[in-house]
Amino acid sequence: MQNLALPLPPALGPAAHGLRPDVDWSAVARDLQGLHLVTDEPARRRLSRDFHWYSPILAGQLRDCVADLVVKPSTEDDLLRVAAVAARHRAPLTVRGAGTGNYGQCVPLAGGLVVDTTEMMRVLDLQPGRMRVQGGARLHDMEMAARETRQMLRMWPSTWRVATIAGFIAGGFGGVGSTAHGVLRDRGNLIACRVVTVDDEPRVITLQGDEIQKVHHAYGTNGLIAEVELALSPAIDWVHAVVLFPHYRQVLDAAIAAGRPGLHSFLLSAVDRRFAPYYGPLRDHFPGDRHALFAMVAPGSLADFRGVVAAHGGEVALAMDEAALEGAALPPAHECAYNHTTLQVLRADRSWTYLQVAYPQPFDPAIVERQMARWGDEVWQHQEFARMHGESATFAILLVKWRGAERQYALMREIEADGCTVFDPHVVTIEDGGMKAIDDSQIAFKRLADPMGLMNPGKTRGWHPGMARAAR
Numbered sequence: 001m002q003n004l005a006l007p008l009p010p011a012l013g014p015a016a017h018g019l020r021p022d023v024d025w026s027a028v029a030r031d032l033q034g035l036h037l038v039t040d041e042p043a044r045r046r047l048s049r050d051f052h053w054y055s056p057i058l059a060g061q062l063r064d065c066v067a068d069l070v071v072k073p074s075t076e077d078d079l080l081r082v083a084a085v086a087a088r089h090r091a092p093l094t095v096r097g098a099g100t101g102n103y104g105q106c107v108p109l110a111g112g113l114v115v116d117t118t119e120m121m122r123v124l125d126l127q128p129g130r131m132r133v134q135g136g137a138r139l140h141d142m143e144m145a146a147r148e149t150r151q152m153l154r155m156w157p158s159t160w161r162v163a164t165i166a167g168f169i170a171g172g173f174g175g176v177g178s179t180a181h182g183v184l185r186d187r188g189n190l191i192a193c194r195v196v197t198v199d200d201e202p203r204v205i206t207l208q209g210d211e212i213q214k215v216h217h218a219y220g221t222n223g224l225i226a227e228v229e230l231a232l233s234p235a236i237d238w239v240h241a242v243v244l245f246p247h248y249r250q251v252l253d254a255a256i257a258a259g260r261p262g263l264h265s266f267l268l269s270a271v272d273r274r275f276a277p278y279y280g281p282l283r284d285h286f287p288g289d290r291h292a293l294f295a296m297v298a299p300g301s302l303a304d305f306r307g308v309v310a311a312h313g314g315e316v317a318l319a320m321d322e323a324a325l326e327g328a329a330l331p332p333a334h335e336c337a338y339n340h341t342t343l344q345v346l347r348a349d350r351s352w353t354y355l356q357v358a359y360p361q362p363f364d365p366a367i368v369e370r371q372m373a374r375w376g377d378e379v380w381q382h383q384e385f386a387r388m389h390g391e392s393a394t395f396a397i398l399l400v401k402w403r404g405a406e407r408q409y410a411l412m413r414e415i416e417a418d419g420c421t422v423f424d425p426h427v428v429t430i431e432d433g434g435m436k437a438i439d440d441s442q443i444a445f446k447r448l449a450d451p452m453g454l455m456n457p458g459k460t461r462g463w464h465p466g467m468a469r470a471a472r
């Protein structure tokens with residue numbers, strides 16, 4: 001447990017990171033001629049943003065961070081060329097996918113070159129049990145390609161329509177599918193990736209299996225992920241369900257019961273009834289008089305699931321496969337879960353923010369009941385049920401009324417005092433947010449993949465300017 005106190009604002013600008021403040025950007029642009037470059041200011045500003053605006057603290061701190069130049073490579077050879085040019089000019093380089101990360105993960109704190117990978121989107125190979133794609137491939141497109149071979153992805157973030165696979169690996173954790181397949185880190189989900197180094201003579205390093213941890217959740221600080229190979233599972237036509245319960249405790253108990261290994265689910269998400277007015281298209285199925293469990297269940301487990309629901313006092317308000325949902329113009333259950341829950345409200349009302357929590361296991365719903373009673377309307381509840389390293393895992397993405405930074409950190413300390421872990425969403429470094437400690441293997445890999453310390457400066461506490469290799 002750490003004692004969460006108000007953090008210092010991040011250091012901004014190249015000099016703050018020991019980098020040259022005098023890069024000649026017209027010379028960089030000349031050296032990148034022939035590649036897709038973006039130079040106009042509004043587009044550079046847009047491509048320097050992500051979803052850090054969920055945090056009023058980060059929204060203020062990162063407002064003026066803008067790339068000097070954006071490049072959109074299409075191939076691994078393009079990436080090698082971009083890496084060489086960045087190294088030659090000692091230019092800060094921040095790689096981005098769709099920019100759906102939440103913590104300013106791809107916001108260039110030192111300005112510099114932003115490498116937008118969304119044109120590296122091709123499926124390269126598709127075999128039984130595996131798929132190989134370029135790093136900028138969108139999860140949704142990958143899932144559609146997999147389905148053509150009666151297979152499916154093992155997991156995706158709720159931002160799957162736009163999020164890229166490399167962004168998910170470098171910035172994400174797990175998500176939809178994690179009740180069945182654990183998190184990205186769990187063995188067997190990721191097979192290999194090719195990483196381009198940023199150096200005078202860039203090269204490609206292939207990471208296999210557990211070696212991928214070196215770049216997983218490293219915020220693009222240690223190499224450009226050019227290609228990813230990942231595992232697929234046989235396709236399942238999931239039943240998307242909304243189940244209503246009079247009491248929140250019943251939702252949590254039902255989710256725990258439905259999370260047992262014999263019941264095949266892909267999503268179990270408990271959502272406080274106070275979110276209901278923001279779930280527009282679902283108003284007939286989530287009317288706000290009861291709390292909801294959003295679930296995706298295999299057809300073969302549906303009877304079992306209905307039994308669990310009935311045993312906990314729930315009523316199935318909706319149960320449809322994806323085609324039926326589309327026909328009825330209703331969203332899939334997985335776009336009502338994870339941080340989409342927060343998004344439904346923030347789209348309409350920016351007076352809220354959020355906190356991320358992991359509960360001790362075995363999960364005790366009484367903690368949530370006590371917190372609900374203590375916080376009243378200041379905090380709305382939302383829990384995700386998953387598996388991690390073969391065990392049950394329970395997380396919350398709580399919607400929190402914004403009452404200033406002091407109050408946010410006081411709440412975080414209360415949550416920690418209740419024995420939970422807080423993943424602070426108001427900070428930009430890997431360690432202050434989710435990971436807590438510096439991952440030495442990621443820093444060792446950074447010495448290989450980014451020896452000059454040009455990549456996404458300011459995002460890891462494990463690197464300081466003195467560690468950069470001197471210019472040759």
Ligand SMILES: Cc1cc2nc3c(=O)[nH]c(=O)nc-3n(C[C@H](O)[C@H](O)[C@H](O)COP(=O)(O)OP(=O)(O)OC[C@H]3O[C@@H](n4cnc5c(N)ncnc54)[C@H](O)[C@@H]3O)c2cc1C
Pocket residue numbers: 050051094095096097098099100101102105106117135136156157158159162163164165166167168169170171172173174175176218219220221223224225226338339340343456
């Ligand atoms: C509404 C909402 C819901 C979300 N739900 C989930 C969820 O369910 N699970 C989850 O884990 N996350 C979730 N997220 C966070 C985010 O959407 C995911 O992590 C997503 O996969 C990020 O992909 P992206 O392409 O947008 O990455 P970006 O935001 O563009 O980048 C994320 C990080 O990856 C790095 N990066 C990107 N491309 C590369 C590359 N080629 N090589 C090296 N590094 C790279 C960037 O530098 C950055 O640090 C959610 C966010 C929002 C706003």
